[in-house]
Amino acid sequence: MAGSVLLTPRQRLDPTVTSPLDDHRLRYLYEAIRLGSVRAAADHLAVNASVVSRQIAHLEKDLGLLLIERLGRGVRATEAGELLAQRFRQWTADREDTLAKLNELQGLKRGHLDIISGEGFVSDLIAGPLTRFWERHPNLTMSVEVASTNDVIRGVAEDRYHIGLVYNAPPDPRLRTAASSRQPICLVVSPDHPLARQGAPVPLRAVAELPVGLMHARYGTRQIVAMAEMAEKVTLAPVLTTGSIYVLREFVKSGRGVTLLPAFAIASDMAAGELVALPMENPLLLSVEARLITRLGRQLPSAAAQLLRVLIGQLKAFHAAGT
Incomplete structure:
Protein backbone atom coordinates (compact mmCIF):
# COMPACT_ATOMS: atom_id res chain seq x y z
CA MET A 1 0.00 0.00 0.00
CA ALA A 2 1.39 3.39 -1.00
CA GLY A 3 2.75 5.42 1.88
CA SER A 4 2.55 2.50 4.31
CA VAL A 5 5.33 1.97 6.82
CA LEU A 6 3.93 -1.17 8.41
CA LEU A 7 6.77 -3.04 10.13
CA THR A 8 8.21 -6.20 8.66
CA PRO A 9 8.57 -9.27 10.93
CA ARG A 10 12.28 -8.54 11.31
CA GLN A 11 11.57 -4.91 12.22
CA ARG A 12 9.01 -5.99 14.82
CA LEU A 13 11.73 -8.04 16.51
CA ASP A 14 14.23 -5.18 16.39
CA PRO A 15 14.08 -3.22 19.70
CA THR A 16 15.56 -0.15 17.97
CA VAL A 17 12.55 0.17 15.64
CA THR A 18 9.64 2.08 17.18
CA SER A 19 6.22 0.54 16.65
CA PRO A 20 3.58 2.85 15.12
CA LEU A 21 1.12 1.54 17.71
CA ASP A 22 2.22 4.10 20.25
CA ASP A 23 0.18 4.06 23.45
CA HIS A 24 -0.50 7.79 23.47
CA ARG A 25 -1.58 7.89 19.83
CA LEU A 26 -3.89 4.93 20.34
CA ARG A 27 -5.45 6.60 23.36
CA TYR A 28 -6.09 9.78 21.38
CA LEU A 29 -7.72 7.71 18.61
CA TYR A 30 -9.76 5.69 21.07
CA GLU A 31 -11.10 8.72 22.91
CA ALA A 32 -11.92 10.55 19.68
CA ILE A 33 -13.91 7.55 18.43
CA ARG A 34 -15.52 6.92 21.82
CA LEU A 35 -16.56 10.55 22.31
CA GLY A 36 -17.35 11.23 18.66
CA SER A 37 -15.10 14.26 18.15
CA VAL A 38 -11.51 15.42 18.36
CA ARG A 39 -12.54 18.39 20.49
CA ALA A 40 -14.31 16.20 23.05
CA ALA A 41 -11.31 13.87 23.20
CA ALA A 42 -8.98 16.83 23.75
CA ASP A 43 -11.15 18.18 26.56
CA HIS A 44 -11.29 14.76 28.21
CA LEU A 45 -7.51 14.31 27.96
CA ALA A 46 -6.76 17.92 28.95
CA VAL A 47 -4.71 18.63 25.84
CA ASN A 48 -5.09 20.93 22.84
CA ALA A 49 -7.35 19.68 20.05
CA SER A 50 -4.54 20.16 17.54
CA VAL A 51 -2.41 17.67 19.51
CA VAL A 52 -5.09 14.98 19.23
CA SER A 53 -5.68 15.68 15.56
CA ARG A 54 -1.94 15.69 14.77
CA GLN A 55 -1.22 12.42 16.61
CA ARG A 70 -13.89 13.66 9.65
CA LEU A 71 -17.49 14.82 9.57
CA GLY A 72 -18.87 18.32 9.88
CA ARG A 73 -19.49 18.13 13.63
CA GLY A 74 -17.32 15.17 14.66
CA VAL A 75 -15.57 12.01 13.59
CA ARG A 76 -16.55 8.43 12.81
CA ALA A 77 -14.32 5.38 12.91
CA THR A 78 -13.40 3.51 9.76
CA GLU A 79 -13.19 -0.27 9.89
CA ALA A 80 -9.47 -0.04 10.65
CA GLY A 81 -10.05 2.65 13.27
CA GLU A 82 -12.73 0.57 14.98
CA LEU A 83 -10.41 -2.45 15.04
CA LEU A 84 -7.66 -0.42 16.69
CA ALA A 85 -10.09 1.12 19.18
CA GLN A 86 -11.36 -2.32 20.19
CA ARG A 87 -7.84 -3.68 20.50
CA PHE A 88 -6.73 -0.70 22.56
CA ARG A 89 -9.66 -1.22 24.91
CA GLN A 90 -8.75 -4.88 25.29
CA TRP A 91 -5.06 -4.12 25.82
CA THR A 92 -5.95 -1.56 28.46
CA ALA A 93 -8.25 -4.00 30.23
CA ASP A 94 -5.61 -6.73 30.15
CA ARG A 95 -3.02 -4.34 31.54
CA GLU A 96 -5.32 -3.18 34.31
CA ASP A 97 -6.16 -6.80 35.15
CA THR A 98 -2.47 -7.61 35.35
CA LEU A 99 -1.86 -4.63 37.60
CA ALA A 100 -4.77 -5.70 39.80
CA LYS A 101 -3.25 -9.17 40.14
CA LEU A 102 0.09 -7.62 40.99
CA ASN A 103 -1.64 -5.49 43.61
CA GLU A 104 -3.21 -8.65 45.02
CA LEU A 105 0.23 -10.16 45.27
CA GLN A 106 1.42 -7.03 47.02
CA GLY A 107 -1.48 -7.36 49.42
CA LEU A 108 -0.74 -11.08 49.91
CA LYS A 109 -4.13 -12.11 48.54
CA ARG A 110 -2.48 -14.68 46.31
CA GLY A 111 0.98 -16.03 45.58
CA HIS A 112 3.25 -18.98 46.28
CA LEU A 113 6.19 -19.42 48.65
CA ASP A 114 8.96 -22.02 48.44
CA ILE A 115 10.75 -22.79 51.70
CA ILE A 116 13.50 -25.32 52.36
CA SER A 117 14.54 -26.21 55.88
CA GLY A 118 16.61 -28.45 58.03
CA GLU A 119 14.41 -30.84 60.00
CA GLY A 120 15.27 -29.27 63.34
CA PHE A 121 13.35 -26.10 62.43
CA VAL A 122 10.18 -27.81 61.23
CA SER A 123 8.24 -28.24 64.47
CA ASP A 124 8.64 -24.61 65.48
CA LEU A 125 8.10 -23.43 61.90
CA ILE A 126 4.80 -25.24 61.35
CA ALA A 127 3.34 -24.90 64.85
CA GLY A 128 4.33 -21.27 65.25
CA PRO A 129 4.99 -18.42 62.80
CA LEU A 130 4.16 -20.21 59.54
CA THR A 131 0.72 -21.24 60.76
CA ARG A 132 -0.07 -17.77 62.08
CA PHE A 133 1.14 -16.18 58.82
CA TRP A 134 -1.04 -18.57 56.82
CA GLU A 135 -4.08 -17.75 58.96
CA ARG A 136 -3.67 -14.08 58.08
CA HIS A 137 -3.11 -14.83 54.36
CA PRO A 138 -5.16 -17.98 53.64
CA ASN A 139 -4.98 -17.69 49.84
CA LEU A 140 -1.23 -18.11 49.73
CA THR A 141 0.11 -21.52 48.76
CA MET A 142 3.37 -22.86 50.15
CA SER A 143 5.90 -25.57 49.49
CA VAL A 144 8.00 -26.65 52.50
CA GLU A 145 10.80 -29.10 51.81
CA VAL A 146 12.96 -30.76 54.48
CA ALA A 147 16.56 -31.34 53.45
CA SER A 148 20.14 -31.68 54.56
CA THR A 149 22.39 -28.70 55.15
CA ASN A 150 24.07 -29.11 51.76
CA ASP A 151 20.75 -29.37 49.93
CA VAL A 152 19.30 -26.31 51.68
CA ILE A 153 22.29 -24.22 50.61
CA ARG A 154 22.15 -25.50 47.03
CA GLY A 155 18.39 -25.03 46.73
CA VAL A 156 18.47 -21.40 47.87
CA ALA A 157 21.59 -20.52 45.86
CA GLU A 158 19.96 -21.89 42.70
CA ASP A 159 16.73 -19.89 43.23
CA ARG A 160 14.58 -22.99 43.66
CA TYR A 161 13.48 -21.73 47.08
CA HIS A 162 12.79 -18.23 48.38
CA ILE A 163 13.92 -18.88 51.96
CA GLY A 164 16.17 -21.44 53.63
CA LEU A 165 16.58 -22.47 57.26
CA VAL A 166 19.93 -24.09 57.89
CA TYR A 167 22.14 -25.16 60.78
CA ASN A 168 25.93 -24.95 60.70
CA ALA A 169 26.04 -23.59 57.17
CA PRO A 170 29.52 -23.24 55.66
CA PRO A 171 30.38 -19.88 54.05
CA ASP A 172 28.93 -19.44 50.57
CA PRO A 173 29.32 -16.19 48.59
CA ARG A 174 26.00 -16.82 46.83
CA LEU A 175 23.99 -16.50 50.04
CA ARG A 176 22.79 -13.70 52.28
CA THR A 177 22.19 -14.33 55.97
CA ALA A 178 18.95 -12.59 56.95
CA ALA A 179 19.23 -13.71 60.58
CA SER A 180 21.52 -15.86 62.67
CA SER A 181 21.69 -17.03 66.25
CA ARG A 182 24.21 -19.05 68.20
CA GLN A 183 22.60 -22.40 68.91
CA PRO A 184 25.10 -24.78 70.58
CA ILE A 185 24.94 -28.51 70.09
CA CYS A 186 23.82 -30.14 73.33
CA LEU A 187 23.82 -33.63 74.71
CA VAL A 188 20.22 -34.84 74.59
CA VAL A 189 19.24 -37.38 77.22
CA SER A 190 16.08 -38.74 78.80
CA PRO A 191 15.00 -37.10 82.09
CA ASP A 192 15.99 -40.19 84.12
CA HIS A 193 19.47 -40.46 82.62
CA PRO A 194 22.26 -40.14 85.25
CA LEU A 195 23.76 -37.16 83.37
CA ALA A 196 20.46 -35.28 83.51
CA ARG A 197 21.22 -34.30 87.09
CA GLN A 198 24.77 -33.14 86.32
CA GLY A 199 25.24 -29.41 86.54
CA ALA A 200 28.60 -29.07 84.75
CA PRO A 201 29.04 -29.13 80.95
CA VAL A 202 29.60 -32.61 79.53
CA PRO A 203 32.98 -33.40 77.90
CA LEU A 204 32.96 -35.08 74.51
CA ARG A 205 35.00 -38.02 75.81
CA ALA A 206 32.13 -38.83 78.19
CA VAL A 207 29.76 -39.08 75.22
CA ALA A 208 32.17 -41.54 73.53
CA GLU A 209 31.45 -43.97 76.36
CA LEU A 210 27.68 -43.89 75.75
CA PRO A 211 25.47 -45.49 73.10
CA VAL A 212 24.92 -42.51 70.80
CA GLY A 213 22.75 -41.81 67.78
CA LEU A 214 23.93 -39.28 65.17
CA MET A 215 22.80 -37.72 61.90
CA HIS A 216 24.35 -38.67 58.56
CA ALA A 217 27.49 -36.81 57.47
CA ARG A 218 25.66 -34.51 55.03
CA TYR A 219 23.85 -32.79 57.93
CA GLY A 220 25.24 -29.77 59.72
CA THR A 221 25.06 -31.28 63.20
CA ARG A 222 27.12 -34.31 62.19
CA GLN A 223 29.67 -32.16 60.37
CA ILE A 224 30.41 -30.01 63.41
CA VAL A 225 30.50 -33.07 65.70
CA ALA A 226 33.09 -34.62 63.38
CA MET A 227 35.21 -31.48 63.67
CA ALA A 228 34.96 -31.63 67.46
CA GLU A 229 36.00 -35.29 67.42
CA MET A 230 39.11 -34.45 65.40
CA ALA A 231 39.98 -31.48 67.62
CA GLU A 232 39.78 -33.58 70.80
CA LYS A 233 41.06 -36.81 69.23
CA VAL A 234 37.91 -38.55 70.35
CA THR A 235 35.97 -41.03 68.22
CA LEU A 236 32.24 -41.48 68.56
CA ALA A 237 30.94 -44.85 67.41
CA PRO A 238 27.22 -44.34 66.82
CA VAL A 239 24.93 -47.29 67.37
CA LEU A 240 22.34 -45.46 65.25
CA THR A 241 22.90 -43.27 62.17
CA THR A 242 19.93 -41.57 60.54
CA GLY A 243 18.77 -38.65 58.44
CA SER A 244 15.86 -37.94 60.78
CA ILE A 245 15.83 -35.87 63.94
CA TYR A 246 12.50 -37.50 64.77
CA VAL A 247 14.22 -40.90 64.83
CA LEU A 248 16.93 -39.55 67.15
CA ARG A 249 14.34 -38.06 69.50
CA GLU A 250 12.46 -41.34 69.73
CA PHE A 251 15.73 -43.22 70.17
CA VAL A 252 16.58 -41.13 73.25
CA LYS A 253 13.03 -41.28 74.64
CA SER A 254 13.14 -45.06 74.43
CA GLY A 255 16.14 -45.09 76.76
CA ARG A 256 18.37 -46.78 74.18
CA GLY A 257 20.97 -44.01 74.15
CA VAL A 258 21.77 -40.30 73.78
CA THR A 259 22.25 -37.91 70.88
CA LEU A 260 23.76 -34.53 70.02
CA LEU A 261 21.40 -31.83 68.76
CA PRO A 262 20.70 -28.11 69.23
CA ALA A 263 18.14 -27.37 71.92
CA PHE A 264 15.67 -25.69 69.55
CA ALA A 265 15.31 -28.97 67.64
CA ILE A 266 13.80 -30.65 70.71
CA ALA A 267 11.99 -27.62 72.17
CA SER A 268 8.58 -29.33 72.22
CA ASP A 269 10.02 -32.42 73.93
CA MET A 270 11.75 -30.27 76.53
CA ALA A 271 8.52 -28.37 77.20
CA ALA A 272 6.73 -31.69 77.69
CA GLY A 273 9.44 -32.92 80.08
CA GLU A 274 10.34 -35.82 77.77
CA LEU A 275 13.91 -34.81 76.92
CA VAL A 276 16.70 -32.81 78.54
CA ALA A 277 19.41 -30.82 76.71
CA LEU A 278 22.75 -30.56 78.51
CA PRO A 279 25.54 -28.11 77.57
CA MET A 280 28.71 -29.51 76.05
CA GLU A 281 32.24 -28.58 77.06
CA ASN A 282 33.72 -28.42 73.55
CA PRO A 283 34.14 -24.85 72.15
CA LEU A 284 33.32 -25.92 68.59
CA LEU A 285 29.99 -27.34 69.69
CA LEU A 286 29.26 -24.11 71.55
CA SER A 287 29.86 -21.86 68.53
CA VAL A 288 27.39 -23.28 66.01
CA GLU A 289 24.78 -20.98 64.45
CA ALA A 290 21.32 -21.34 63.00
CA ARG A 291 20.85 -19.22 59.87
CA LEU A 292 17.95 -17.86 57.87
CA ILE A 293 19.20 -17.47 54.30
CA THR A 294 18.21 -16.07 50.92
CA ARG A 295 20.12 -15.84 47.68
CA LEU A 296 22.39 -12.78 47.63
CA GLY A 297 20.97 -10.10 45.34
CA ARG A 298 17.56 -11.71 44.92
CA GLN A 299 14.58 -9.37 45.25
CA LEU A 300 12.05 -11.49 47.10
CA PRO A 301 8.37 -11.26 46.21
CA SER A 302 6.32 -9.31 48.73
CA ALA A 303 4.86 -12.42 50.38
CA ALA A 304 8.29 -14.00 50.83
CA ALA A 305 9.78 -10.76 52.15
CA GLN A 306 7.01 -10.40 54.72
CA LEU A 307 7.29 -14.03 55.80
CA LEU A 308 11.05 -13.55 56.19
CA ARG A 309 10.43 -10.74 58.69
CA VAL A 310 7.94 -12.89 60.57
CA LEU A 311 10.40 -15.78 60.83
CA ILE A 312 13.16 -13.49 62.08
CA GLY A 313 10.91 -12.18 64.81
CA GLN A 314 9.17 -15.37 65.89
CA LEU A 315 11.25 -18.51 65.31
CA LYS A 316 12.82 -19.84 68.52
CA ALA A 317 16.02 -20.69 66.63
CA PHE A 318 16.76 -17.00 66.09
CA HIS A 319 16.41 -15.96 69.69
CA ALA A 320 18.71 -16.56 72.64
CA ALA A 321 19.79 -20.16 72.89
CA GLY A 322 19.10 -22.01 76.08
CA THR A 323 18.84 -25.44 77.58
Missing part, protein backbone atom coordinates in the same frame (compact mmCIF):
# COMPACT_ATOMS: atom_id res chain seq x y z
CA ILE A 56 -4.09 10.63 14.89
CA ALA A 57 -2.80 11.93 11.55
CA HIS A 58 0.70 10.62 12.36
CA LEU A 59 -0.78 7.24 13.25
CA GLU A 60 -2.69 7.11 9.96
CA LYS A 61 0.44 8.03 8.04
CA ASP A 62 2.58 5.42 9.78
CA LEU A 63 0.00 2.69 9.23
CA GLY A 64 -0.97 3.81 5.72
CA LEU A 65 -4.65 3.54 6.69
CA LEU A 66 -7.52 5.96 7.19
CA LEU A 67 -8.68 5.52 10.78
CA ILE A 68 -11.40 8.15 11.15
CA GLU A 69 -13.77 9.96 8.83
